[in-house]
Amino acid sequence: MKKTFQLHIEGKNSDRVLDAVKHEIRKYIKRERGRPVPAGADFWDFDCKFGRSAETAEVAHLAALIGLIDGVAREGGAQFYVEILAKGGYRQARPASTGGEGDGGATTDDGNERGDGDGD
16 A cells, blocks of 8 residues: 545545544555465565655554554644555564563562562
8 A cells, every 4th residue: 555645635524534544544454464474474564654745754663653643633734645565474483581680570679579569
């Protein structure tokens, strides 16, 4: 999907136009994820770009797109450009941790492992 969306359309409520744009983007992503994954791939990954125009678009993370759209709407922008391209993704194993920080349960400064603050 490579598209420039207009946020201010004559005769339409701007909030409804914004909701329709977000819905169209989410629907596209859902449709792409429903297709069979390419041979050798584990999941669908997406390359995304976002900007006020196609020339100024910069790489963005898929999870940040809706926030970027909301930012343009808050600033009163008239349009924005979104590019979302699906590609096969390959999962990589997480590196094994060395057993240092972060491996334990929820603890507090008083040594209470339940984390409820009783100190018993």
